[in-house]
Amino acid sequence: MQSEATHAQVLTTVDVVVLTLVEGVLSVVLLQRERAPYVGVWALPGGYIHAQEDADAQASAARVLRSKAGIEGAYLEQLATFSGPARDPRGWSVAISYCALIPQQLLPAPRSGLKIVPVSAVGQLPFDHGQILQAALGRVRSKSQYSSLPVYFLGESFSLPQLQQVYESILGEPVNKVSFRRKMDELGMLEPVPGAMQAGGAHRPAQLYRVRPEFRQQLALSARGL
């Protein structure tokens, strides 16, 4: 039998991959670490679970984003849990990782210690953060094939052409307009914003849409891909 002291040797943390679209380019939020290990190195936002205040690990992730990065209102989804004796020099650790999607306009202004980097230009990350980032990218790309996930990159209201562009940015390929609109109908998570039209541009004004309340923190899923 093992003593409680043995179990206590496991460090439990959360790490969050915050993704956004900057001019159509999938990008990730990195923070400069303020303390050892890897002090001064750019890394994913992360931190310990605070047993006294967190309702669950997702609440820990939301608290870390708020307190360390000034980020609120992101769509949060659990990704996977990474663990082992070697991933953190402080000892055997468990990192419950989350993926956060947020429209660029809800991100805080750039400041010392916070940057938003295209995912293709991230380079080396400390711990196993590179592996966690790859898991997030795989998840977002595969889920975008058959769900409403990409709407969380957009603000409160948007036109269908804007939404189609977001899907195309994430999938990395053009999407047929007719089948895209059929798919959005099938997902059933959008509703027109009464009387709201997209202003400006050479084309005629487009109807603006928003996510129905019941889908704001829950994905709409489709049986078939785009």
Place this chain on the structure above:
Amino acid sequence: MQSEATHAQVLTTVDVVVLTLVEGVLSVVLLQRERAPYVGVWALPGGYIHAQEDADAQASAARVLRSKAGIEGAYLEQLATFSGPARDPRGWSVAISYCALIPQQLLPAPRSGLKIVPVSAVGQLPFDHGQILQAALGRVRSKSQYSSLPVYFLGESFSLPQLQQVYESILGEPVNKVSFRRKMDELGMLEPVPGAMQAGGAHRPAQLYRVRPEFRQQLALSARGL
């Protein structure tokens, strides 16, 4: 800042949903708990992470299955991580949950303290094990739509009609034979066992197949469902 003593208050455990098919009925392995909390109650196999010996949480899950249930050789996949102050009366806890798939013939003989129950007849479970079981069933049913997952319910070699029956048991509906065989071709994870035919029965002998070595611990995925 929080002290290390604070972080140590989080209990880190693994819980495993072991699924098998008994006469075509999806069933789960339950163990009778040997100590508090819930002593004597039937529950999912689970236990603490042992930082000195486990290479990662999946190794913890494999060790728990081996030492507490005598189960080896199951296909293991991480499911999700459940956490919070209320799920375990011992305190704020993290349960990294796994789904294990195993052919019935690799399960140990029934004994006092271990039973195999149809998933529809499980009833109330302690902790949040009911929620973890539901997550496993959802995962297995949805992944069976577009992957090779169900092969892990079968032994080393099997005929295509046997495999189709397994898919039908999990999906809960008949599958068209022609499109099923096309899907298996597309997945590309099967190879014929040279010279091996299924004996007996009123029909002519069927060729036996096995999973190609590269897919024994890795799923073959299809872009479209069955």
